[in-house]
Amino acid sequence: MILRTFGWSFGVTAVGLLLAMLYGGPTGLALVAVLAVLEISLSFDNAVVNAKVLDRMSPFWQKIFLTIGIAIAVFGMRLVFPLLIVGLTAQLGPIEAFDLALNDSDRYHDLMNDAYPTIAAFGGMFLMMLFLNFVFEERADKWLPWLERPLARIGRLDQLAVVVAGGSLSFVAWLAADDPGTVMIAGVLGMVTYILVNGLGELFSEASEPGEDDEAEEAGADGAEVTAREALQDAGRGRGGPSNLALATGKAGFFLFLYLEVLDASFSFDGVIGAFAISTDPIVIALGLGIGAMYIRSLTVFLVRKGTLHEYVYLEHGAHWAIGALAVCMLISIGHHVPEWITGGLGAGLIIAAFASSILRNRGEDGEPSEEASGEGDKELHSSKV
Template sequence: MTGTPFSEAKPTLSYFTWAFIVTALGLLLGAWLGWLSTGTIGGMLAVFFICAVLAVLEISLSFDNAIVNANKLKDMRPEWQRAFLTWGILIAVFGMRIVFPLLIVVIAAGIGPWQAVVLASTQPAEYSRIMHDAHLPIAAFGGAFLMMVGLTYFFDAEKDVHWVHWLEERVSRTATIRGVEVGVVLIFILIFAKLLPGAESTAFTTSAIYGLLTFLVVEFIGGLLDQSQQTLSAAAKGGVGAFLYLEVLDASFSFDGVIGAFALTDNLFVIAIGLGIGAMYVRSMTIMLVERGTLQQYRYLEHGAFYAILILSVIMFCQTITHIPEVITGLGGAALIGVSLWSSIRWNRREADPAA
């Protein structure tokens, strides 16, 4: 594939070398933390198991994230691809899995960053309570942002490949109406705001509007930055703006996993290990998808990912009203991507042998 920093296609397992290394180190570190905190073999194995489950949870929730990342990365210049896959993953692992939960506690509890670290270390139950109390605005913000991501893909007048043809073709035609996707998101916000009591309704609406505005601001800034780069070089593609977009997108995908992780453990450091392992697999899957040109080979794979994003956004809104197990979110998204992959394979076979 031209224009990428990657080498020729290689064995599938080789893409996951670093992910396997991080998995081994992370699970060993988790076991060590379990031994330090409990002093028993049972406690050590329990923490080891929780780290493994969190990693699987993160991977299951992030199939669509990897596909969307690859969709954007394939058009980026090599230096920006490398930047996202190095600095971007550091931000994803350390920023979203460690700094983000601490920042929530800093803001919600009105304490300093160091006090938040101490609270996470010495009073994990209180730390967990603060995180759960902040769930509503986080879910509203992330849900609105991800809904815009999903709708923008389908509300595209130039989109000519349709998976659910009868639906996507009609949606694509309505994309000529200016701001139609914003209107759809606002309708969802109004519906869910009506279902929540007074103070919660206000918090939900405010946070969701911020999520919507964040998407629009990132798109606007990204367009300006990339346009200025294109002025300098006609070959410039997907620079600062695309990098910024991917980082905010990664953050939005992380909300659900970070909050859901507290259902398994109150220990911030165990959560960081488990979700960090999962994030490395997302990076590996992204590299494999871009290098092998998988999105070009399987024409409906992107569709499945963006449908999964739309469902995830609605689930995040629903979670402001009632708890929905993360396993449903993860399996639902994985199932959609699996069906889209199967549909792509069938289409490829028909093209190769029209008589089949």
């Protein structure tokens, strides 16, 4: 199981470290290894959320995410994206931006820092919307009931997530940004992107619900098959992703795939910028972050195949709280630098705490499944069947 799931990651690690050794010697090897660890620590919560969404995708779209999605994540976001940002900022072509990265790393670093407020506003608001839609949704399982119950109660107000996110963006732009107009535009685009992809995913998932079998069979001719998931798996899931309905196929699968790519991009912003604190060489950064991204993808697959999120139910909660912490850190970093160890430490700490809480929930104080674990599960099943 381990070798089958992480085999490609092990292979990419070996090749990446070899290339780092040939390119930069022992120093390059050490920097790539550190960057890989940094990427994994910053994006572990991304793997948990990805697994929750991937579990709702058809096998066809899962394969697309694990093939084309990896290429986009490793080469697109970790190598091409920084070059595009620098090119747009300095009005340079991709080749010129790459030449600048190789021959004038200090100038390249400065241009990336200049673009960071825009990047952080977009990614921070996308993640903020994801977090708020999760905590404002009523669900059967509650990790922090003293906090999640009142949040779910006030979340009954329609579009409260948009109100809170928009107010936060306005405050950050007014307080911390040198160019508040640019930050506002980028943040609003992040919110719009989340709402659009989320809405499209729900729209086409509804179109694939049982009852439209004829259309589903026609869609299957294009390589997608419509399958309904047990209602229990969706009970309490809320709006943590674009859809909480049946397994996504066809257009619904495409928008779930698109959602995951935007989500990965939002997570990678922080890692790409933080990598410049370790190295300004784009080749070293791409190798290190690329290796880390491979492990995040493998970890996502592992969580899905092992059913870890169904067994340790609070992991999803911890991941979303970690996402909320990352979103806040990104917004704060528009005006003030936030050390990477704080961002990574918050995320890792919240997920570890959620994992420990899940173990205690499953075992109970006397080693037996707790009443909450069994009772609420029965309630979920009953309510979902109704």
